Amino acid sequence: MLEVKNLTKSFTTFRKEPGLKGSLKALFRREKVIKNALKSVSFKIDQGEIVGLIGANGAGKTTLVKILAGIVHPSSGEATVLGFKPWERDNEYRRQMSLIMGQKAQVWWDLPALDSFLLLKEIYQIEDSLYKNNIEFLADTLMIKDQLKTQVRKLSLGERMKIELMAALLHRPKVIFLDEPTIGLDISAQKAVREFMRNYQSEFKPITILTSHYMEDIKELCPRIMIIKEGQFVYDGALSKVQKMMGDEKRLTVTTKEKTFKLNVPRSELGEKTSELFTSNEILDLNIHDPSIEDIIESIMNYGIKTS
Amino acid sequence: MRWWRFVIASEVRKILAFRADFWVTFIGQTCIQIFIARSLWLAIFEASGKTVMEGYTIGTMTLYYLIVPIGSKMLTGENMGFLSREIYDGTFNRYLLYPLSFFHYKTITFLTYSAFYGLQLAIAFIGYQLLFGQLTVNEFIHLSYGLFFFMIASYTYCNISLFIELISIWADNIWSLMVMARFLCFFFGGAYIPLSFFPGPLQSVINFTPFPYLISLPINAMMGKLHFNEMILGLLILLGWSVIFSWLSRRLWNKGQYAYSGVGI
Numbered sequence: 001m002l003e004v005k006n007l008t009k010s011f012t013t014f015r016k017e018p019g020l021k022g023s024l025k026a027l028f029r030r031e032k033v034i035k036n037a038l039k040s041v042s043f044k045i046d047q048g049e050i051v052g053l054i055g056a057n058g059a060g061k062t063t064l065v066k067i068l069a070g071i072v073h074p075s076s077g078e079a080t081v082l083g084f085k086p087w088e089r090d091n092e093y094r095r096q097m098s099l100i101m102g103q104k105a106q107v108w109w110d111l112p113a114l115d116s117f118l119l120l121k122e123i124y125q126i127e128d129s130l131y132k133n134n135i136e137f138l139a140d141t142l143m144i145k146d147q148l149k150t151q152v153r154k155l156s157l158g159e160r161m162k163i164e165l166m167a168a169l170l171h172r173p174k175v176i177f178l179d180e181p182t183i184g185l186d187i188s189a190q191k192a193v194r195e196f197m198r199n200y201q202s203e204f205k206p207i208t209i210l211t212s213h214y215m216e217d218i219k220e221l222c223p224r225i226m227i228i229k230e231g232q233f234v235y236d237g238a239l240s241k242v243q244k245m246m247g248d249e250k251r252l253t254v255t256t257k258e259k260t261f262k263l264n265v266p267r268s269e270l271g272e273k274t275s276e277l278f279t280s281n282e283i284l285d286l287n288i289h290d291p292s293i294e295d296i297i298e299s300i301m302n303y304g305i306k307t308s
Numbered sequence: 309m310r311w312w313r314f315v316i317a318s319e320v321r322k323i324l325a326f327r328a329d330f331w332v333t334f335i336g337q338t339c340i341q342i343f344i345a346r347s348l349w350l351a352i353f354e355a356s357g358k359t360v361m362e363g364y365t366i367g368t369m370t371l372y373y374l375i376v377p378i379g380s381k382m383l384t385g386e387n388m389g390f391l392s393r394e395i396y397d398g399t400f401n402r403y404l405l406y407p408l409s410f411f412h413y414k415t416i417t418f419l420t421y422s423a424f425y426g427l428q429l430a431i432a433f434i435g436y437q438l439l440f441g442q443l444t445v446n447e448f449i450h451l452s453y454g455l456f457f458f459m460i461a462s463y464t465y466c467n468i469s470l471f472i473e474l475i476s477i478w479a480d481n482i483w484s485l486m487v488m489a490r491f492l493c494f495f496f497g498g499a500y501i502p503l504s505f506f507p508g509p510l511q512s513v514i515n516f517t518p519f520p521y522l523i524s525l526p527i528n529a530m531m532g533k534l535h536f537n538e539m540i541l542g543l544l545i546l547l548g549w550s551v552i553f554s555w556l557s558r559r560l561w562n563k564g565q566y567a568y569s570g571v572g573i
Contacts (some may be wrong), residue, residue, distance in 0.1 A: 066570045106399075
């Protein structure tokens with residue numbers, strides 16, 4: 001069980017005016033800025049659940065994940081994961097948890113993956129038989145067996161991500177934080193990682209939080225999503241419900257001579273709105289369709305949830 | 309606690325992965341430094357008309373400057389920025405995720421590099437004695453003392469470095485601070501000029517700092533210039549400084565972990 005109550009995190013940063021003058025000024029005096037990355041966030045996740053954490057850049061997703069992984073201390077609030085306070089970094093907790101950050105390497109670049117795995121085996125105190133089984137299972141399912149003896153820095157981005165996944169799951173964690181695991185990967189590598197994660201989740205049932213900007217990741221893996229905006233949750237619930245929330249709206253994609261733009265229009269006003277568009281613009285193309293999940297989530301991230 | 313053995317093995321593999329760097333460092337750098345130092349001191353001895361200066365002949369001075377470059381590498385272990393660079397680019401996060409102490413991990417990797425350079429130092433010392441000196445049991449005993457003291461000094465230097473490098477949690481770039489600290493260690497440690505050339509009062513003052521015990525003490529042990537009592541005293545002082553800096557760096561981390569944001573490139 002993962003439980004978070006009123007979690008808040010503020011960072012102090014310094015602002016500098018652009019240009020040489022600003023740099024010289026900053027040598028003597030810097031403007032202090034306090035950024036509230038998380039504002040009283042609360043939620044619960046049960047064992048075996050996989051939850052998608054969605055938000056724009058800088059919304060607070062990675063900060064939340066870093067706190068739950070024990071890297072960063074919160075400013076206030078409480079969190080318990082498997083009964084541990086993550087930022088106390090109890091070794092028992094760290095043996096059951098894993099964080100995979102798509103943008104940062106955690107394995108050793110100058111070593112072949114197998115050397116890193118051997119080191120991790122000792123760090124996590126994994127039994128020989130379990131280690132052997134896990135290596136075989138992970139290498140087979142991720143189709144990376146042939147690359148295990150190559151220096152990690154010489155692998156492609158997709159192969160490195162698979163190695164990161166292997167390294168992170170070698171000790172069969174009960175809690176997994178996946179931060180942008182498919183970032184920068186080509187479509188087939190993205191598919192392979194998603195497929196692997198789906199199988200892993202159904203077989204070992206860890207608590208998983210997945211943050212991703214790729215909606216395909218979320219749609220395929222997460223029955224539940226949490227949408228975060230400026231450090232606060234604006235939605236926490238089933239992904240399927242999100243679509244229904246805007247079921248009374250249609251999305252119009254309008255192309256005129258000058259530009260292409262999109263509009264969300266209530267069904268009841270559809271006729272009136274389209275005739276209005278045709279009279280006031282020279283329409284080249286008009287497409288009317290149901291909003292996609294991406295459209296709805298983008299709309300929630302930008303404007304919040306409509307209460308009416 | 310078998311993980312530390314695998315950390316050592318991994319670090320050795322990393323060092324051996326860069327063969328060119330290994331040979332350039334070992335042969336190129338050492339030979340050039342000895343050539344420069346010997347030429348310089350030959351000129352100084354000739355100009356002064358003396359055969360012994362502050363207890364050093366041209367032979368022992370050459371040996372001194374053979375030990376200095378490799379001994380300094382042994383002292384400073386892993387490269388400068390071994391922790392601050394990781395804090396800056398975010399790879400430091402991995403030590404917070406793994407169920408181990410990053411202090412232990414970093415100390416082990418640091419000392420692995422030291423031990424590796426120790427091997428280079430032993431080869432160079434034996435080579436020098438075979439070519440220009442004599443190789444008896446005494447030389448092997450002095451070599452063992454020297455290597456032992458360099459390892460202890462390296463452990464002390466590692467603790468000093470950990471303390472300085474942790475400052476990068478607050479100040480992103482501490483390169484100049486690290487360069488300054490290294491210069492102080494080398495200058496007052498006797499890496500540039502043997503400490504016996506320093507004015508007497510200055511020698512008394514720097515004895516209250518850890519610097520002379522980091523370089524001068526191990527070199528003197530390797531050259532057979534130390535009595536047993538001096539070695540015991542030196543060992544206790546080095547360990548004392550280690551305890552102080554180890555405590556200071558842990559205190560700093562206790563504060564720093566609240567300021568650490570885990571960001572990187």
